[in-house]
Structures are given as C-alpha cells and as structure tokens.
C-alpha cells in the first residue's frame with residue numbers, strides 16, 4: 352500500500368496482558384512514533400473505531416467485554432492481536448484462568464508477534480490491517496457479506 | 505435526600521490502558537461511594553510455579569507488569585537468593601540499583617503523562633512521553649528490551665554493561681534533567697493544573713496510615729516510609745538516600761512526590777555509576793530453595809513483597825506477590841467518596857494504579 356487514503360481510527364483494549372504491550376501501543380501514539388501523522392487516532396468509542404487493537408490473552412471475565420466491544424464496532428472492521436499473549440496466550444498460556452489468545456473470543460485479522468511487541472511491529476501490523484480493511488470496505492460497498500478473520504500473518 | 509444514581513465506570517474506560525471496573529454511586533454530581541470490582545486481567549500466574557522450574561519463573565514473574573518489570577524480576581530473585589543464602593557480586597547489586605531506579609524514572613514519567621491526559625492537557629502528555637523515550641532507549645541499549653528486560657537471574661545478572669555505555673547513560677540523564685525541570689514547572693506551578701489538583705482527594709496522614717497506603721500515596725500524605733530506607737539497603741544508605749515526603753496529602757502533593765523522585769532517582773543512578781566496582785555480575789548457583797523467605801522491594805508505586813517457599817525441589821511450593829496497588833485501593837476508594845464526578849479520573853490516577861500487578 353503506497354499511501355493511506357483514509358484516516359483509520361483505532362480502539363485499544365487490554366484482554367489480560369502484563370501492560371507491556373499496552374504501553375507500547377500508547378508509545379505508538381506519542382511523539383516518538385506518532386501514528387497520528389497518518390491520521391490514526393485512538394478513540395475510546397467502539398462505534399467510531401475501524402481497527403481494534405487487542406493486547407493480552409483472554410480470560411472468562413474479560414471474554415464478554417472483548418466480544419461486546421467487537422460487536423459494537425461497525426463493519427468494515429479489523430482486529431489486530433498485539434503481542435505473544437494476544438496471539439496464543441504467550442507466557443500465560445498454561446495459567447488456569449487463561450482461555451488462550453484473542454482469537455478464542457473474536458475473529459482476528461492480523462497477528463503481531465513479540466513479547467513485548469515493539470512499536471515498529473505494532474505499526475507494521477496496523478498497516479497490514481489497513482490493507483485488510485480496504486478489501487473489506489470494497490466488499491461492503493458491493494453489498495457482499497464480509498468473512499472475518501481469514502488473514503493471518 | 506437527593507436521588508441516587510449508579511454509574512458503571514469501565515471496564516473499558518478512558519483513564520488507563522487497563523480494564524478496571526468501579527460502580528460509582530452518585531448523588532447529583534457527588535460520588536458517595538465507589539465500589540471496585542476486579543478480575544478482568546487475572547491470569548493466575550502464581551500457580552505457574554507448579555509447571556515452571558524456579559530458575560525459569562523469573563521471566564513469568566517479570567511479566568506480572570510491564571511497567572515495573574525490572575523490579576518484579578529483581579524482587580523474585582532477591583527472594584530466592586535469600587532463601588538459598590546466595591550473596592551476589594557487588595557490581596550486580598549496583599547494576600540492579602541503576603536499572604531499578606531507571607525503571608522508576610520511566611514509570612513516573614509515564615504516570616505524569618497519563619495524569620496530564622486525565623485533566624485534558626494533551627500536549628503536556630505528549631511531551632512527557634517524549635522524554636520517557638530517552639529512558640527507554642537507555643534500557644534498550646543496556647538490556648536489549650524496552651519494557652520487558654529479562655536481565656535479572658537468580659545469582660546476579662545475565663549481562664554486564666561496559667564503562668562506555670554507563671558514561672553514555674550518565675550523559676543522557678544529565679541532559680534529561682533540564683527538560684524534566686521544564687515540564688515539572690508546568691505540573692507544579694501552572695495555575696490551571698493546580699486548580700485541578702490542589703485540595704482534590706485529600707488523604708490525611710492518619711487515614712493513609714490506617715488504610716495501609718504505601719509508596720508515593722503514603723509519602724504524599726506525610727508518612728516517611730520507603731522500603732529502600734526500612735530494609736537498610738546498604739547501597740541506598742551509602743548513597744545517602746532520604747525519601748521524598750510532602751505533607752498536603754492531596755493530588756498535587758502526590759504529583760510533587762513523584763516529580764521529586766524523578767530527580768532523586770537520576771541522582772542515585774549517577775552516584776551509583778561513579779562508584780560501581782569492577783568484577784563479575786553473577787555467581788554460580790547450586791541446589792534448590794528449601795525454606796520460606798520474604799523479600800521486599802520499593803517499586804515505583806510502593807512496597808511490593810515476594811514470598812517464596814521451596815521444598816528442595818526444582819518446583820517451588822508457593823510464590824506469593826503482594827503489589828502496591830493492592831495496598832492503595834482502600835485509599836483510592838476513600839478519596840473517591842465525596843468527590844465530584846469530573847474529578848474521578850484524576851483520583852483514580854493519583855494512586856498510580858497498576859491493575860496487571862494487582863490481579864496477576
């Protein structure tokens with residue numbers, strides 16, 4: 352993708368992470384990495400957001416919250432799982448309270464590896480997500496149904 | 505009596521990147537009671553001791569929290585080292601101090617940014633986080649990681665830092681001081697910032713003591729308590745450490761404590777770099793932990809303790825960590841009662857809550 356034609360807004364939610372990936376997500380939004388220059392804004396409102404950045408694995412208590420945020424987002428939407436935890440459960444996979452990565456709760460489009468995921472790879476993941484978003488947008492425009500969570504990295 | 509309304513706050517909310525849930529009981533605009541409910545990021549990682557051998561557990565314990573991860577790794581190592589009677593080399597002690605204090609600088613800058621965000625001063629938030637990147641660069645240069653470091657191990661450290669890098673660290677931190685001073689002036693002296701913080705959420709010394717507050721919350725209420733002082737840590741004593749205490753007990757005082765600690769930590773790091781001796785950074789470790797032991801660490805948010813119980817096997821019987829946010833939640837609930845709804849984000853933030861730590 353040569354340039355970004357739309358200003359995608361993101362929403363961030365912490366499944367049950369250690370905070371490491373969350374602060375790296377925030378670091379992306381602050382001056383050093385500054386994704387705002389691409390028009391990417393962090394929004395607290397699921398209905399405003401195009402991209403859901405989810406960090407951390409998912410537990411029983413959190414699962415309905417994650418699903419609710421996902422359901423509230425309007426089509427087309429993209430989910431980016433950030434960090435080893437969100438991809439597979441990571442270091443906590445064998446904990447009794449963890450049901451696994453984010454894809455145990457909602458469909459995930461892009462997986463960003465790392466523990467913690469570096470800001471560079473988070474940005475890379477979001478950019479990959481934008482390509483998926485563009486495809487989905489076209490499908491929605493044509494009135495086709497959008498199949499979710501088929502792109503994996 | 506005015507009609508009561510209950511406003512659910514969170515789990516997804518704008519104050520912290522972490523989920524926490526509060527039921528705010530309101531009478532008009534005033535909060536009469538706040539009822540926290542937790543469990544959104546409970547992972548159950550203490551129980552992993554049954555599946556991970558104790559030398560490996562360091563990397564799990566470090567991931568209790570990505571903000572004070574160095575302190576967690578160090579606390580666990582201290583607990584096991586105490587358990588097995590291991591004395592680590594002096595150079596390793598100094599390097600641990602340097603990284604631990606560097607972690608405090610990064611954590612307090614992070615918090616100041618979030619605080620600025622909570623009272624709607626976006627550019628201040630961005631500036632603070634820009635300065636924080638300098639600290640993260642130093643971490644990355646010396647440990648290889650930005651937030652999770654994995655440099656501590658039982659018996660010392662995994663890697664040494666050469667003299668050139670230490671000199672660079674000293675130079676970078678010296679350059680950072682005037683930049684932090686500029687920001688500190690805004691936080692401490694700016695009148696609009698002051699009007700959001702001064703007199704908001706007052707916690708008296710008696711209340712802080714009775715509710716068991718720790719760390720900057722206790723010190724902001726005039727209690728002179730700090731694990732670095734109480735444990736009579738030799739290095740800190742040698743470096744002439746004295747905790748930063750403010751007496752007003754309001755949000756502003758808690759903010760000032762953290763700002764003073766920023767400068768203090770930088771001074772401690774620079775003094776430690778001057779004195780650090782040459783030598784090894786780790787000792788060989790044999791055998792398994794057999795006893796019970798508690799180690800305490802002053803984390804950026806206050807006292808954390810690390811309990812370990814071994815049975816002479818590769819797997820420990822129990823690990824128990826108590827983190828500072830746990831101790832500070834009663835103080836937060838206390839300050840919330842009687843507050844205006846619009847001040848709630850600030851009050852939640854001034855205890856510097858770390859939910860990942862609390863719920864593990």
Ligand code: SF4
Pocket residue numbers: 368369370371372373406407433434435436437441442465466467468567570652
């Ligand atoms: S992937 Fe690692 S750094 Fe990220 S939330 Fe999980 S444990 Fe923390």
